[in-house]
Amino acid sequence: MFGFSLKPRKPNAAQTAKDRLQILLAHERSGASPDCLPELQRDILEAIRKHMKIDRDAIDIKMERGEGLSSLEINIEFPADQRKA
Amino acid sequence: MFGFSLKPRKPNAAQTAKDRLQILLAHERSGASPDCLPELQRDILEAIRKHMKIDRDAIDIKMERGEGLSSLEINIEFPADQRKA
Numbered sequence: 001m002f003g004f005s006l007k008p009r010k011p012n013a014a015q016t017a018k019d020r021l022q023i024l025l026a027h028e029r030s031g032a033s034p035d036c037l038p039e040l041q042r043d044i045l046e047a048i049r050k051h052m053k054i055d056r057d058a059i060d061i062k063m064e065r066g067e068g069l070s071s072l073e074i075n076i077e078f079p080a081d082q083r084k085a
Numbered sequence: 086m087f088g089f090s091l092k093p094r095k096p097n098a099a100q101t102a103k104d105r106l107q108i109l110l111a112h113e114r115s116g117a118s119p120d121c122l123p124e125l126q127r128d129i130l131e132a133i134r135k136h137m138k139i140d141r142d143a144i145d146i147k148m149e150r151g152e153g154l155s156s157l158e159i160n161i162e163f164p165a166d167q168r169k170a
Contacts (some may be wrong), residue, residue, distance in 0.1 A: 001093040006092035017115040033165035036136055053122055080118035082138040 016079050021048070023074040035070045037063065054078050064079070099162050106133070120155045121146065122149040130159070138165050 023044065027037050041061065048054065061074040095158065108129065112122050126146065145160040 001126070015120070019115055020111075020113040021110045021121070022109075022113075024107075026105075026107045028105040028107075032105055032163045033104050036104075036106070039136055042132060043135060044129055046130045047128035048125060051121055052129060065151050080115045 017081075018060045018077050019080045021074075021076040022079070023048075023072075023076075025072040025074075027070045029068055029070070035065060037072045041072055041074070048076070052078055102166075103162050104165045106159075106161040106163070108133075108157075110157040110159075112155045114153050114155070115129075120150060122155045122157045126157055126159070133161070137163055 002036065025037055025040060025044075027035060039062075045059070054076055055078075058077050062073045064071045110125060110129075112120060112123055113169050114120065126148075130144070139161055140163075147158045149156045
């Protein structure tokens with residue numbers, strides 16, 4: 001399915017400890033079915049915000065749309081202590 | 086970041102046209118921060134159900150938990166006409 005290539009970070013004592021969340025969505029469509037990723041993107045970010053406090057500028061989104069396959073990559077970096085209770 | 090390896094399906098005229106949705110989440114944790122993926126899994130599936138009708142048995146979930154990295158792979162197959170209005 002998906003191949004992983006999340007690169008490990010180099011430790012940097014001067015920075016605040018940060019967590020990273022990466023989300024990759026792929027929608028493979030058959031025939032003329034419409035692409036559902038743009039709608040899902042908003043709701044998935046909302047689901048994540050239920051659990052952690054995330055700045056809008058800490059979110060990096062890349063979308064690719066092809067004829068039969070659309071993909072969406074969401075990268076979020078957040079301080080390790082920003083989880084909601 | 087993530088490498089793609091979604092394999093194309095072979096066309097099969099006898100089958101109902103199906104769409105596939107794949108979701109990969111990776112949470113890279115720094116220090117002792119807790120893993121957030123199990124909670125996110127439920128809410129992301131809920132977000133998807135807002136947009137399409139999905140049978141529980143059409144969902145395949147794989148989770149891997151390592152010391153600093155947890156990953157979650159969700160594969161969903163659904164008939165191409167099952168989108169909600």
